[in-house]
Amino acid sequence: MLRLSHEEPLSQPPLPQKYPQNSLNQLSFESNYRIICNHFLEFTRGRNLLKGQSLHAYVVKSGLHLIPLVCHHLINFYSKLQLPYSSERIFHETQFKSSTTWSSIISCFAQNELPFHGFEYFKLMRRNDEMIPDDYVLPCVMKACGMSNDQFMGKSVHCLAMKTGFDAHVFVGSSVVDMYAKCGSLGDARKVFSEMPERNVVSWSTMIYGYAQTGEDGEALRLFKAALWEGLDVNDFTFSSVIRVCGNSTWYALGKQMHSLCLKMYYYETSFVGSALISMYSKCGVIEDASRVFNEVSDINLGMWNAMMIAWAQHAHTRMVFELLEKMVNKGTKPNFITFLCILYACSHAGLVKEGKHYFAKMKDYGIEPGSQHYASMVDLLGRAGKLQEALELIEKMPMQATEAVWGAFLTGCRIHRNTELASSVADRVFELGHVSPGLHMLVSNAYAASGMFQEAARARKMLRDRGQKKEPGLSWVEEGNRVHTFAAGERRHELSSEIYRKLEELEKEVEHAGYVMDTTHVLREVGVEEKNESIRYHSERLAIAFALVTFPPERPIRVMKNLRVCGDCHVAIKYISKCTGRVIIVRDNNRFHRFENGECSCGDYW
DNA sequence: GTAGGGTTAG
Numbered sequence: 001m002l003r004l005s006h007e008e009p010l011s012q013p014p015l016p017q018k019y020p021q022n023s024l025n026q027l028s029f030e031s032n033y034r035i036i037c038n039h040f041l042e043f044t045r046g047r048n049l050l051k052g053q054s055l056h057a058y059v060v061k062s063g064l065h066l067i068p069l070v071c072h073h074l075i076n077f078y079s080k081l082q083l084p085y086s087s088e089r090i091f092h093e094t095q096f097k098s099s100t101t102w103s104s105i106i107s108c109f110a111q112n113e114l115p116f117h118g119f120e121y122f123k124l125m126r127r128n129d130e131m132i133p134d135d136y137v138l139p140c141v142m143k144a145c146g147m148s149n150d151q152f153m154g155k156s157v158h159c160l161a162m163k164t165g166f167d168a169h170v171f172v173g174s175s176v177v178d179m180y181a182k183c184g185s186l187g188d189a190r191k192v193f194s195e196m197p198e199r200n201v202v203s204w205s206t207m208i209y210g211y212a213q214t215g216e217d218g219e220a221l222r223l224f225k226a227a228l229w230e231g232l233d234v235n236d237f238t239f240s241s242v243i244r245v246c247g248n249s250t251w252y253a254l255g256k257q258m259h260s261l262c263l264k265m266y267y268y269e270t271s272f273v274g275s276a277l278i279s280m281y282s283k284c285g286v287i288e289d290a291s292r293v294f295n296e297v298s299d300i301n302l303g304m305w306n307a308m309m310i311a312w313a314q315h316a317h318t319r320m321v322f323e324l325l326e327k328m329v330n331k332g333t334k335p336n337f338i339t340f341l342c343i344l345y346a347c348s349h350a351g352l353v354k355e356g357k358h359y360f361a362k363m364k365d366y367g368i369e370p371g372s373q374h375y376a377s378m379v380d381l382l383g384r385a386g387k388l389q390e391a392l393e394l395i396e397k398m399p400m401q402a403t404e405a406v407w408g409a410f411l412t413g414c415r416i417h418r419n420t421e422l423a424s425s426v427a428d429r430v431f432e433l434g435h436v437s438p439g440l441h442m443l444v445s446n447a448y449a450a451s452g453m454f455q456e457a458a459r460a461r462k463m464l465r466d467r468g469q470k471k472e473p474g475l476s477w478v479e480e481g482n483r484v485h486t487f488a489a490g491e492r493r494h495e496l497s498s499e500i501y502r503k504l505e506e507l508e509k510e511v512e513h514a515g516y517v518m519d520t521t522h523v524l525r526e527v528g529v530e531e532k533n534e535s536i537r538y539h540s541e542r543l544a545i546a547f548a549l550v551t552f553p554p555e556r557p558i559r560v561m562k563n564l565r566v567c568g569d570c571h572v573a574i575k576y577i578s579k580c581t582g583r584v585i586i587v588r589d590n591n592r593f594h595r596f597e598n599g600e601c602s603c604g605d606y607w
Numbered sequence: 608g609t610a611g612g613g614t615t616a617g
Binding site for chain 1: 608609610611612613614615616617
């Protein structure tokens with residue numbers, strides 16, 4: 001029978017159903033579960049599985065696992081220890097699921113690289129009318145979208161966020177920016193970023209990182225400056241992105257400035273900055289500085305080991321790579337899949353086929369399944385060493401579809417060893433991948449051209465043009481003072497052009513006298529001998545070197561950066577130039593460093 | 608309780 005409430009005194013409200021009705025009084029109960037949460041955080045940080053599991057047992061016995069926050073910590077604990085299915089079990093054992101529980105499980109799958117599981121749970125959650133995807137759930141789903149490069153899913157979740165108004169939330173907004181950036185839609189990312197009502201250091205860093213990832217280094221730097229202007233408290237994350245930009249564009253002077261800025265802001269010791277600095281200095285060709293950063297840091301983590309290994313490998317100090325691996329294992333750091341990429345990279349660039357195969361097989365001992373990238377490295381290793389048939393057999397045996405990188409490595413091997421037949425025989429299979437990158441497209445086209453199939457080559461080039469894509473123009477650049485001087489083959493736009501060309505003619509006589517003979521087999525177009533000579537004589541790296549010879553003081557090493565591979569003829573020519581001029585010339589192409597000194601190159605002519 | 612990370616190939 002219904003009675004009016006004022007007719008009887010209000011009784012004590014019952015404990016909400018979601019809390020266990022046990023003997024604990026409310027107060028001790030509250031304090032108890034907070035302590036438990038802190039313990040879980042501690043065990044998660046320390047990756048202490050045993051302690052976490054015993055606490056888990058205690059929590060279940062006392063019924064505390066029914067509290068959403070405790071449940072979150074449980075899920076999070078197993079998630080961080082890379083046991084997503086344990087997290088999933090806990091999720092299902094929880095009767096009362098709040099938005100915390102849902103966001104925890106979705107985030108767990110996103111963290112453990114199982115984005116599609118995350119989507120499934122998101123869909124499951126949407127079937128429950130009472131559950132609203134709020135500002136905690138949406139970022140987790142966005143993360144899964146970014147991870148799987150699923151822009152379609154990302155867009156629809158973004159729409160949902162806009163419809164519910166949660167897009168105005170800074171966490172949601174930042175995750176949307178990240179999602180578009182990861183899916184390669186920098187324009188959309190920037191639009192969302194600009195329209196965010198509130199931005200914090202994560203939003204800015206995400207946007208900067210997005211530009212850094214897609215190679216829009218100038219824009220990344222402009223945004224970083226804008227962030228400083230806004231008085232934003234930039235952190236180590238922001239710095240690692242900007243330092244990476246300096247490395248990609250080989251802005252050595254700027255990189256050093258960032259380094260000192262880090263020192264001033266006490267961000268130096270943090271790991272991400274450390275590894276970013278190592279790879280920046282290495283990419284700028286200053287291996288000494290990279291090594292100094294590595295040696296100065298007391299707490300070396302996995303990323304720094306990896307970055308330093310790549311650095312030694314890039315500079316052809318292969319022995320150092322193996323030494324570092326040994327030291328790393330002795331210190332108790334377990335190599336990961338990136339470590340093996342570093343090692344295979346080192347082997348491939350030194351022509352160490354036996355060692356490469358050894359480490360490729362050894363991966364399984366560390367519980368790491370070779371991914372497509374490792375296969376690409378192995379194909380690269382075999383291809384460079386001339387074992388093209390073996391490389392092709394490895395591709396056939398791959399448990400996954402051969403990627404662009406794999407075919408790229410194979411075709412590069414074919415080009416180095418001038419096996420045009422094999423190259424043109426796989427060309428069609430490369431185009432089966434659909435729209436491949438301009439770089440790979442040119443490899444295919446060049447493979448046709450080199451085997452005399454000029455019509456096919458022209459058709460491949462036309463395909464690229466029709467798609468509105470252009471082959472990347474070959475550029476070389478040199479840093480001088482605060483300026484970067486960029487050169488393209490045969491151009492005469494630089495203000496010192498006449499001096500540069502005069503210097504080149506002078507050099508040509510000198511090196512020919514020393515024994516240099518021009519080799520035009522690297523020119524892959526159907527042109528006359530004169531034109532071939534002309535196009536090779538003024539390759540961009542030669543212009544850049546000539547510029548440095550004209551302007552640099554005699555003792556200064558010449559550092560030239562190039563975005564494409566150095567051609568065989570230039571490599572020979574630069575060796576002679578270093579001998580005739582007595583200068584140290586360091587050339588970084590898109591592949592590795594060449595240190596020319598006294599007529600020799602550090603790569604040992606193997607690249 | 609939720610969002611951002613290091614590495615390679617061409």
